[in-house]
Amino acid sequence: MFLVLITITLALTSNIEGKLNAKAKATPPHCTQVTKDTDYASRYKLDYPVAYIIPGQHEAYQQMYCINPPAVNKAVTVVCDWAAPPQVQFTLGDEYMHVVRQDPSGRFLGNAVINTYQLCSHNISHVDDNSLDGPVVTEY
Secondary structure: HHHHHHHHHHHHHHHHHHHHHHHHHHHOEEEEEEEEEEEOOOOEEHHHHHEEOOOOOOEEEEEEEOOOOOOOOEEEEEEEEOOOOOOOOOOOOOOOEEEEEEOOOOOOOOOOOEEEEEEHHHHHHOOOOOOOOOOOOEEO
């Protein structure tokens, strides 16, 4: 009986480790984080859906919805890619964030993954809460 319990425990442990290793391999290893902020208080958080740059694509733009410079209190993005950390450029209040992938081979294999949020001092009325590509707006 004791031997059966040990065998089951070892089998479950190896299965869990295999799933964790597969998940770690599914996430691009090279990341760039850009944070820009001010000292102003925020009332709303805009969480953008995870965006992807498809394999073979060199660069992309992500639309930003909190675009009035005095209203944007913080913007944070993390962009991860497979070959090298991407270049990420934006200024508080910009309408778009620009991402340029870095791959010496020029193939740009795999998806690059973009995670972004902004803190804003006003609720943006032109964002459709039901839109699949717009951010989810929550009040602080």
